[in-house]
């Protein structure tokens with residue numbers, strides 16, 4: 001499961017929708033095993049489009065859960081004509097968002113406390129009957 | 133005379149004579165993506181692969197046709213006739229011919245030949261090309277990378293079903309402007325795909341579906357019933373970031389590292405387009421509410437090859453208090469290998485929730501496209517689900533012997549649209565009544 005996906009996933013329990021704590025999920029840094037897949041192509045224009053969809057505050061929180069405290073407090077912005085510096089930042093974002101993934105681990109809803117597992121890079125968001 | 137002075141020009145679209153029920157929907161949807169909203173379809177005929185249409189310029193023609201699967205190519209139209217003599221007359225009297233001759237005079241070029249429903253094996257192409265000498269091209273002939281390609285399309289009228297004709301009955305001539313994406317149907321052919329399964333959807337119609345659904349580069353596409361990811365591949369090919377989910381983890385996990393959905397994206401060179409697939413019940417969705425999803429494209433379960441299930445207990449009494457069961461001091465439902473129970477649900481209800489989800493998550497004008505199978509004797513009107521915010525834009529049928537399936541395409545028009553509705557319950561009743569009365573015959 002790519003780092004970027006953490007920015008899209010909330011707790012699927014319906015009653016958690018009324019709380020503000022169902023997103024992002026809380027990642028257990030000790031149990032999450034990360035890998036980098038460098039074969040994923042870097043496509044700056046594409047990444048720029050995707051950045052529009054990102055909730056940056058949630059990126060910072062999850063990065064922190066996973067042990068990275070070095071992200072800037074606000075979402076990076078870019079000039080229309082990408083400068084060399086812009087490209088460096090975009091490449092870093094590419095590494096973080098698309099090349100980094102959680103192969104195995106756990107994530108928890110901060111509202112209901114339910115735990116979801118990630119196995120073989122696939123998150124499992126199925127619910128037991130009392131939460132469904 | 134400059135290009136701006138000649139105004140609109142005629143173009144010839146050479147179409148594939150297959151999947152006719154999808155063809156115009158594809159042409160219109162692609163035209164709409166590139167802002168061509170006043171295309172004149174009056175020359176369009178279902179039974180012909182040739183469609184002459186006016187456009188402002190080559191850029192429009194290229195943008196429109198470059199990702200089409202049901203077109204072969206688009207040409208700047210120079211003329212047509214029942215034989216070469218008539219064709220030459222038509223070219224010579226064409227309104228823009230002097231302008232065209234002048235414009236491409238010094239460009240390198242080559243001639244190519246296409247044929248529809250037959251072939252002209254005996255003809256000498258060299259002497260045929262020489263009959264075009266009045267065009268007075270001064271550029272070099274370049275077979276590998278010419279500036280311009282001139283195409284002669286010969287049309288044959290088979291003598292009978294198994295006797296092809298060898299003399300063309302009609303011909304078109306033009307300057308090639310853009311080849312379509314039709315060759316991708318072969319590139320994406322399931323036979324060559326590293327990971328596929330019994331539910332995989334054929335390549336050609338997957339790509340066509342993505343075109344009619346208007347999957348756009350840099351956008352987000354979601355397939356809630358991803359299975360082996362056929363529509364994800366198609367969406368990735370057209371440049372969207374694709375996300376999939378499926379209630380059955382086995383489908384999306386694949387069969388080992390070289391045989392899973394992400395290896396398909398490696399194989400096609402689209403790794404950056406694939407986000408993830410997750411194990412999830414569509415009706416207990418995990419995609420955060422604020423995430424914009426531009427397109428939803430899928431093939432919902434229909435209870436033939438796979439059952440239609442959602443999370444929850446079929447028989448709730450049996451599960452009372454089960455949340456307190458512990459194994460080795462741990463709540464059982466929090467264990468890594470816990471498998472939640474599922475219950476059956478009707479297709480009608482599942483589709484209602486798909487339409488509702490689409491109305492909540494798609495941007496205005498965003499499209500939902502999905503496939504629905506139907507028995508040939510069913511009354512379709514009673515089966516196609518409707519939602520008050522969604523306009524049913526296309527209902528394209530693919531027929532087989534005993535059954536058919538259709539691609540239903542909806543456009544999100546927002547809460548002020550107030551279109552007709554029919555929830556699953558209403559549809560089932562109508563269907564029931566239909567059958568009930570039929571039984572009296």
Ligand SMILES: C[S@@+](CC[C@H](N)C(=O)[O-])C[C@H]1O[C@@H](n2cnc3c(N)ncnc32)[C@H](O)[C@@H]1O
Nearest residue numbers: 331332357359360361362378379380413414433
């Ligand atoms: C017709 S198949 C789709 C196949 C897919 N287009 C492919 O390329 O393989 C329908 C899929 O829906 C899944 N499904 C059934 N109920 C579901 C639910 N409630 N939520 C999510 N997926 C579900 C099934 O497991 C199955 O893989």
